[in-house]
Amino acid sequence: MEITDLKRDLQTIATRLGKTQDYLDLPALNAQIHDLEQSAAQPNFWDDQTSAQKTLQRLNDLKSNLEQMQQWQSEWEDSSAIAELLEQEDDQTLLEEAASTLQRLERDLDRWELQQLLSGQYDSAGAVLTINAGAGGTDAQDWAEMLLRMYTRWGEKQGYKVHLAELSEGDEAGIKSVTLEIDGRYAYGYLKGEKGTHRLVRISPFNANGKRQTSFAGVEIMPALEENEIALEIPEKDLEYSTFRSGGKGGQNVNKVETGARVVHLPTGIAVRCTEERSQAQNKEKALTLLKAKLLVIAIEQRAKEIAEIRGDMVEAAWGNQIRNYVFHPYQLVKDLRSNVETTAINDVMDGAIDPFIEAYLRIVDRES
Known part of the structure; x- marks a missing residue:
């Protein structure tokens, strides 16, 4: 892989990450997490155990989505920083590291996008x-x-x-x-x-x-x-x-x-x-x-x-x-x-x-x- 290929892949994944963030609606996601955490903190939360377990599962799902998005964004930023370094100094090891990270990011995004098709009542x-x-x-x-x-x-x-x-x-x-x-x-x-x-x-x-x-x-x-x-x-x-x-x-x-x-x-x-x-x-x-x-x-x-x-x-x-x-x-x-x-x-x-x-x-x- 050349630096030009790396930069092209960075741009492609940046576009996909942007679409993913829009789909998740991060401000709304954070608001939902806050509301569910408030509910879970109530003294009578466990009076209805079935409802409580569903609430916690929903909370964990939302947190998982947020953490996953933050991790992908961090990995993309690290790879972008490497690309800037490679503009100044040729380092094959760094290039391979960044390329490997982007390949993994692409696989993760493919899988995440596929999961969005699983919206049936019991799909999860x-x-x-x-x-x-x-x-x-x-x-x-x-x-x-x-x-x-x-x-x-x-x-x-x-x-x-x-x-x-x-x-x-x-x-x-x-x-x-x-x-x-x-x-x-x-x-x-x-x-x-x-x-x-x-x-x-x-x-x-x-x-x-x-x-x-x-x-x-x-x-x-x-x-x-x-x-x-x-x-x-x-x-x-x-x-x-x-x-x-x-x-x-x-x-x-x-x-x-x-x-x-x-x-x-x-x-x-x-x-x-x-x-x-x-x-x-x-x-x-x-x-x-x-x-x-x-x-x-x-x-x-x-x-x-x-x-x-x-x-x-x-x-x-x-x-x-x-x-x-x-x-x-x-x-x-x-x-x-x-x-x-x-x-x-x-x-x-x-x-x-x-x-x-x-x-x-x-x-x-x-x-x-």
């Missing part, structure tokens, strides 16, 4: 991601396990905590179903577009004749919500509970006692399993919370007046319903059928590099809204 929440093997037999179960690895890697690269909540192993290989809890801000907002059927085309490792096989897996996404955040009441008569041995690796109690819990919402047929906790009662409670979150998201998406209207949201993981194709043979290509974003770097995608698909989907939704 963590995510609960469920993968179910669809049509394709053993290959589909193997495909479900490959997707599990892909989303786990994606979450880890984002700095999120990824926790395996429930897993049902395949008969010969792979998995029949799995539920992941992805803990981190905006995890649901980023992943909500991953909901749908994912189609794999490859030479089957389970076919002795080496034939090409097409298989499917369904992905469901819902926000990770606490029970007190879900304003949804389900009549007890609409619920069916069952228990089972959790099984799996490790743990003696879960393999000998029926600690796993399954809850079915009878009007829709939607079922949720949980084996995460050590006791049946805890798993039953957790499964009910997950079921409520799933029903709530579906109701919001379809603007359903009654939960009984949501049956149409369920999509079979089979031909004609896919949102994305992953082709391993006869060529290598991953293509999203909604945004037409595609890449031949299939190994990177399976290692968690799905951000281009996520970003393209969010921008499409933003344009259509």
Whole structure:
């Protein structure tokens, strides 16, 4: 990089920072922070704990935005000062340092601008991601396990905590179903577009004749919500509970006692399993919370007046319903059928590099809204 390139990048980022400051409206931001701090200082602030927690979360979000803006501004000023020094004295080390700072600033601004598209009610929440093997037999179960690895890697690269909540192993290989809890801000907002059927085309490792096989897996996404955040009441008569041995690796109690819990919402047929906790009662409670979150998201998406209207949201993981194709043979290509974003770097995608698909989907939704 030359000094002229550095100065050009400084100007570009200065323009973007200016737009960001205008968007945030810093005077109004400071005023909001002051008002919320005043509210939090009142003696009766914690009388309503739910309201208090929401206020503190809002306060922390606003402070985080302000601190982030101040940090970006400071980094830009430091880089600008370096550019002035380089006008007088050539120093490659300083030039590289400033260039590296501006590259990081650009990435941060890209991510921040993308987050502004996440304005849904639950977009800032963590995510609960469920993968179910669809049509394709053993290959589909193997495909479900490959997707599990892909989303786990994606979450880890984002700095999120990824926790395996429930897993049902395949008969010969792979998995029949799995539920992941992805803990981190905006995890649901980023992943909500991953909901749908994912189609794999490859030479089957389970076919002795080496034939090409097409298989499917369904992905469901819902926000990770606490029970007190879900304003949804389900009549007890609409619920069916069952228990089972959790099984799996490790743990003696879960393999000998029926600690796993399954809850079915009878009007829709939607079922949720949980084996995460050590006791049946805890798993039953957790499964009910997950079921409520799933029903709530579906109701919001379809603007359903009654939960009984949501049956149409369920999509079979089979031909004609896919949102994305992953082709391993006869060529290598991953293509999203909604945004037409595609890449031949299939190994990177399976290692968690799905951000281009996520970003393209969010921008499409933003344009259509």
